[in-house]
Amino acid sequence: MIVSDLDKSLLNNERQISEYTKTVFQECINIGIIVVFATARPMRATKIFFSSIKPNATICHGGAIVYINEKQVFEGGIGQDHVKKILQKIIQNYPQSNLAIESNDEIYTNFDPSIYWGEIAYKTLDIENLPKTNIEKIIVGLESFKNTDDIKKYLYKDLYLEISEGLVGIIMNKNASKWNGIKKLLEYYKLKKDNVIAFGDDYNDIEMVKNCGIGIAMENGINELKNVAKGICRKNSEDGIAKWIKENILEKEQTST
Numbered sequence: 001m002i003v004s005d006l007d008k009s010l011l012n013n014e015r016q017i018s019e020y021t022k023t024v025f026q027e028c029i030n031i032g033i034i035v036v037f038a039t040a041r042p043m044r045a046t047k048i049f050f051s052s053i054k055p056n057a058t059i060c061h062g063g064a065i066v067y068i069n070e071k072q073v074f075e076g077g078i079g080q081d082h083v084k085k086i087l088q089k090i091i092q093n094y095p096q097s098n099l100a101i102e103s104n105d106e107i108y109t110n111f112d113p114s115i116y117w118g119e120i121a122y123k124t125l126d127i128e129n130l131p132k133t134n135i136e137k138i139i140v141g142l143e144s145f146k147n148t149d150d151i152k153k154y155l156y157k158d159l160y161l162e163i164s165e166g167l168v169g170i171i172m173n174k175n176a177s178k179w180n181g182i183k184k185l186l187e188y189y190k191l192k193k194d195n196v197i198a199f200g201d202d203y204n205d206i207e208m209v210k211n212c213g214i215g216i217a218m219e220n221g222i223n224e225l226k227n228v229a230k231g232i233c234r235k236n237s238e239d240g241i242a243k244w245i246k247e248n249i250l251e252k253e254q255t256s257t
Contacts, residue, residue, distance in 0.1 A: 005200040024242035059181035064136035076176040098141030104133035138171040
């Protein structure tokens with residue numbers, strides 16, 4: 001099984017999958033390797049790459065939702081009461097905060113999300129009338145806070161905070177992580193973690209890169225990730241993942257046959 005993060009990992013700096021990477025991953029699929037995308041993105045922003053590479057499984061929202069062939073098999077969210085209380089307390093003490101939630105593959109915000117993610121569809125966040133569907137995560141813009149402890153103080157014990165691209169804090173259920181999503185897939189596919197190769201670049205990739213059989217950090221990744229990785233591949237702008245796979249898996253496979 002190959003598990004890959006998307007942004008700044010599998011995607012190049014234009015946030016696209018190169019033709020070379022498409023070809024390499026298709027070779028992997030052709031010889032029976034299970035391909036998994038593991039991303040902080042929601043499914044709506046992940047499916048746009050399926051025409052380039054069709055993964056066997058997808059871990060979205062950093063592990064809050066797991067899909068196998070686009071069928072949801074796991075969901076780990078935050079309780080409605082917790083979400084409401086967290087948002088109320090933050091807005092009370094930091095009234096200029098940019099706040100958002102993800103629910104049922106839609107984003108609800110009290111700001112224009114294009115400041116972080118470009119033009120995307122969104123709904124207005126009404127803290128007093130939250131959607132009744134599962135809430136996967138809370139997103140908090142970092143501009144209003146001196147440090148992450150200013151956000152962490154509002155978390156319940158079953159939640160955790162991770163930082164994404166130095167722009168936003170993401171509050172999630174502790175059961176929702178890329179590594180826990182991988183463990184769900186290992187059960188389904190009857191594989192051991194030693195049979196998994198994982199690629200990533202950021203904080204939310206550390207656990208999976210550390211725990212999988214072979215964890216590879218991007219050259220453009222953070223040092224904390226490189227410190228736990230078993231290897232480093234070239235930058236995302238240089239097709240680093242695809243070249244590592246070609247050199248370390250596909251070429252060896254051809255040699256052995």
